[in-house]
Ligand SMILES: Nc1ncnc2c1ncn2[C@@H]1O[C@H](COP(=O)(O)OP(=O)(O)OP(=O)(O)O)[C@@H](O)[C@H]1O
């Protein structure tokens with residue numbers, strides 16, 4: 001009769017969400033576990049030895065109060081009766097236990113430290129290696145700030161766990177269990193009083209585990225936000241200063257910073273409640289044990305030494321619970337970190353290496369590119385950027401791609417270099433689908449020179465040699481000379497050895513462009529893709545760059561996204577792109593004659609030069 005009420009409806013939805021939540025958590029845990037197991041596997045013998053050390057250390061530690069009890073109850077009586085042997089044995093035993101415990105502690109800390117550091121080394125290496133290989137599409141959504149926080153704060157959380165948490169956990173567990181058993185053996189009734197105190201502690205511990213996990217997950221998320229905000233501001237520091245964005249950035253940082261502080265405060269509050277409760281229960285138990293124990297000593301049903309042992313054990317019984325709390329904290333932080341890191345590590349490259357790569361044909365200089373019914377969109381949920389099209393670029397041809405901003409020129413270029421795979425259709429090089437070409441083959445066959453002209457820290461020579469790591473200094477010089485960069489490089493403070501990041505090594509936009517050309521020339525690819533920088537260069541530099549370009553283009557296929565008339569005019573063929581479609585295709589001369597878009601563009605260029 002009645003439609004489901006709002007509450008019914010919401011109830012169902014909430015349940016569904018909870019189910020999904022549970023499934024996600026289970027998946028996260030499985031993922032973290034896989035990572036942890038794979039990290040620990042190479043160290044399994046060291047881990048086993050560390051466990052032996054822990055047992056030894058805590059066993060020796062546990063024997064202490066027993067020896068004290070024996071010394072008081074039997075040793076002292078023995079001395080009075082003229083037999084000092086028992087007391088001597090107790091004292092010697094105590095000393096030996098102390099030595100053994102210290103030695104085992106030393107062994108454990110050293111060993112666990114070494115294993116921990118090896119494991120972290122491995123982890124940082126894996127994250128870096130993997131992230132570096134992930135496709136562009138990953139890096140577009142996953143900022144460098146996030147990656148830095150994975151490599152820094154998240155790895156650090158795991159470090160904390162390994163350094164302190166694990167030691168605390170193992171020792172605490174052994175101590176608590178060992179003491180509980182010893183107390184039960186020493187005096188059942190008094191031990192039950194002590195164990196009764198454990199019930200409220202367990203209840204609080206259960207609450208604590210959940211609360212601290214939540215609190216710590218919040219802190220790792222918050223610290224990641226702080227790092228992201230830092231990194232993004234510094235990456236864009238030029239824009240920040242040019243547009244006076246300081247205020248807004250400081251406000252954003254303040255917000256995430258406060259969030260981080262509050263998350264930490266919540267975590268501390270949880271911790272404070274737990275440790276205070278444990279301390280209270282511990283002290284109350286001690287009071288009860290002392291009162292009742294003393295009464296029983298008086299009526300003769302308990303030996304004085306046993307009461308002393310109880311008092312000594314009790315102090316050690318509740319203290320480890322603080323360590324357990326510490327462990328729970330670092331464990332929560334580390335679990336949250338592991339979840340994030342394993343997420344990155346299990347990210348599949350969108351542009352995957354083929355399982356069975358096909359070789360590119362070797363003979364002769366090739367470089368024929370074919371787009372066959374290619375359609376492209378950046379993500380399944382975004383609009384098509386390049387609607388279906390065919391394109392054939394014969395080997396050796398130089399193609400200039402022109403068109404308005406946002407037309408899809410860079411996108412087309414990125415498909416040639418396989419930074420992305422087409423959403424439909426195939427892009428092939430010398431008759432081989434790019435999806436089937438091994439990465440090494442692809443990178444040596446196709447070089448993309450982007451607008452960024454990125455220089456890495458190192459010398460100018462290193463930056464040029466990046467194109468071919470086995471190049472000799474002479475090769476580097478020849479390449480630089482061929483593109484006309486030799487002159488300015490020689491004029492740098494230390495010539496080819498000048499550090500491009502140091503003072504005096506900073507290069508101008510035009511110089512960076514020339515270095516990028518020398519790098520590409522040295523790499524000697526069969527296909528060169530060049531996304532020309534839009535920024536206009538001064539006339540002498542433009543001439544130099546132009547001459548360099550002609551050298552680099554000789555005898556290879558080239559796709560140039562051209563922003564300058566001089567570049568377009570050296571091309572064999574021009575493609576005019578509009579809204580992702582190739583609307584004109586022909587030699588520069590033909591297109592100028594056709595009075596189409598290119599002709600208009602050409603006219604505008606000429607006017608701007610006049
Ligand atoms: N990584 C990306 N994710 C989603 N959409 C993108 C991405 N890169 C570009 N686009 C979109 O694809 C379209 C084509 O962009 P593209 O970079 O190919 O243009 P362009 O012709 O190179 O422009 P310009 O001359 O300004 O460099 C644009 O609408 C742009 O918004």
Ligand SMILES: [Mg+2]
Nearest residue numbers: 409410411531
């Ligand atoms: Mg572009």
